[in-house]
Amino acid sequence: MGAKYNQSGSLISTQIGHHKEAISYSLRRLWQSNLSTWITLAVIGIALCLPSSLYLLLQNLKSLTDDKREVPTISLFIKQNISEQQARDRGDLIQELSQIDKVVLVPRDEALEDFRKITGFAETLETLDENPLPHVLVVTPHIDLIANPTDDMQKLADKLESYPEIDLVQMDLEWVSRLRSILRISERAIFIISGLLALTVLLVIGNTIKLNIENRKEEIEVSKLIGASASYIRRPFLYTGIWYGLFGGVISLVLVHLALISFVAPVNELAKLYGSTFIISGLSLSTTLYILLASSALGLIGAWIAVGRHLRDASIAS
Amino acid sequence: MIEFNTVSKQYPTGQLALYNVNVELQQGEMAFLTGHSGAGKSTLLKLIALLDTPSAGEVIVAGQNTQKIKLRKIPAFRRNIGMIFQDHHLLADRTVFDNIALPLKIEGMRPQDINRRVRAALDKVNLLSKEKQYPQMLSAGEKQRIGIARAVVNKPAIILADEPTGNLDPDLATDIMHTFKQFNDYGSTVLIASHDHALIKEMKKRIIVLRKVKT
Known part of the structure; x- marks a missing residue:
């Protein structure tokens, strides 16, 4: 019977169509889902907001010691x-x-x-x-x-x-040197904490996707029976992972900014008492994008691992 | 179109499902596969759709030796086969329309073409009015016809059905069989596993009998 030509034209437009479908389908699923999805997103958001806020604290302490006007x-x-x-x-x-x-x-x-x-x-x-x-x-x-x-x-x-x-x-300038070394140790601590929390996010998303796969087992089987390729079946789950990471990242940014707002007034007061013009700085645009990119990547990796492990389990006898 | 040469199938449990099967189906032929339960009817259908592989012998479908088809190419191969099951395998959380559209979406067809083809398939099984309903709102016969519509919507060269009338009362069963005959008239090769002897005799088509393997 050979290759059958479908009416969609080129392979690329077929691919784009599949991605569009997977994106809208996975978003719809996420939107229609229950409370547990929101709790998962909150967990991811909180886990991600810890390293972000520690990083912010560190940046601010550093900028305090970098202040050229008050060179020690x-x-x-x-x-x-x-x-x-x-x-x-x-x-x-x-x-x-x-x-x-x-x-x-x-x-x-x-x-x-x-x-x-x-x-x-x-x-x-x-x-x-x-x-x-x-x-x-x-x-x-x-x-x-x-x-x-x-x-x-x-x-x-x-x-x-x-x-x-x-x-x-x-x-x-002794205090500067001391603060600098303390900051360097803190940097390392934040690095480790970030790593552990990233791992947490990875596991949470991986587990969520695994449950997702189990819930959709019938759909996966039917899709395979009627000739869906492995990548077609995988795609919505991978996008779901990306959404979990991305929306978790957005939640973490909101939390960090709320915390930041509550800090502005007391920090300004403290700075005034010391006769300093120090102003607390927020997350730069590039850092914001970086956090979102990193959280989406974590989601994708978590989903990829879960899909790799569990789609094979869900496969029909072959 | 379908050719079995000295095919045997033994499951890892040791159960021998098929032994030395030789059978050939011409393109455009319609045939019934019958035999006692446990004679290997489902296994034979599975071997055609590459849902399983033979332990010995070769299965040739559309000129291709199925064992030589690469794993990556299996989904594309299956798209040329429409499969219908005793339990219809419809997705409960999608409308009738979306269930039937699934094979076309997998092929990457344009939405306007999907609309046209799904309506045409629904029309052929006389269920055009049910497109917005969900499977649980349908009767057993209607579900089975939706399953058939999904199997034929992408105009497969081969239609395989495993006990498609097993859950239906005789009138509905006859109706379903005539639907299959209709698709055969359009040119598809049709193979139906069934143990309903009275019904398949009535259809006046070739009957392939699988005898239970003596162990």
Whole structure:
């Protein structure tokens, strides 16, 4: 009897027709389905929203330490017996070092003047015979040295401390380094948590699709009897998996944004107390798309595994 | 059109369903397959539709040795065979129209062609008025005729039916058999397994008898 020609024209338009059919069919099934589908979607959404929100928290903490306007500095306190000119010379020498971005000398008189203005201790300071403040060199290291603090940081501090004019090295950037290392550990933790939750989503979707297949066993058998190809039978289940992932991803984004909105006001208040202009940042468009893509991919993979395992079980004797 | 050469079928359980079967059906022929229950009628039909493979011998359908058809090509092969079962195998959650449209959708036919072909098939089994109903709203005879409409909607070269009248009262059974004869008149090769001797004698077509294998 040979190949039969159908009236649909080319193979490609047949394929497109099959995909359209599978998409509308799987969406209709999802829409008509019961409460358990919504619970499954909620589970996927919550599972996906945890890594997203942790990632967001991390991004915000990072942006806090990246803030160029508040580049952390090293303060070098000059010994009392060193003159302003000697201090300036030392500052110029330090400026030559490769790790250093900028050196500013704050002479003791200027420092006293500032201190008077800021603190309102003017009268108390009047009672002192001489200026108790030392000259200070405010050193700004290069940003990449702060961004990747290693032993180099400590070496720089030791080197600065070894100069004869220097009395004391005070690093304002220690907290940055510490926070950075904590963030790096957190990043790894988030990575692991994300992996485990992705696995959870995979299992949930896989199991849902498996139940789906069991519910549609009769339909699968009949389709096979009347000559449906394996890919024709597989397709609606794979799309169902994609929808579970995609809609779960959408739910997770909604949850993350709701949480974010509740954070904006208190974070702004806190930032104001610290005199910072920090503003909490949301998920960028690319991150949003990435999350949706990743969740859809998880759905597809979960469905693929379930379909691979269970469609064979459901197959008729051959 | 259909040729069995020294075909035997033994199931993994050891049960011998067919032994040394030699039979040939010409293109456009209509025949009845009969024999005691357990004589292997269903098995023989399954071998034609590649729902099972013979243990020995060869089954040739439309000039093709069925054992040489690649797994990937089996669905396309089955689309040339319309199968009808004793239990109609209709999908309960789809309308009569959607049930009959299924083979055409699988072939990837355009919706307007599907509409036309489904209506034509429904017209042939005299159930055009039921297209929007669901299978559970139909009587047993109507369900069986919908099953036939689905089997013939894509104009298969071969129609196989396994006890199609098993659940029906005699009037309905005769009606169904005449429907098959009608499709045979249109040119399809038809093979019907049935143990209703009175009915198949009445049809005046070739009768193939399977004798139970002596064990």
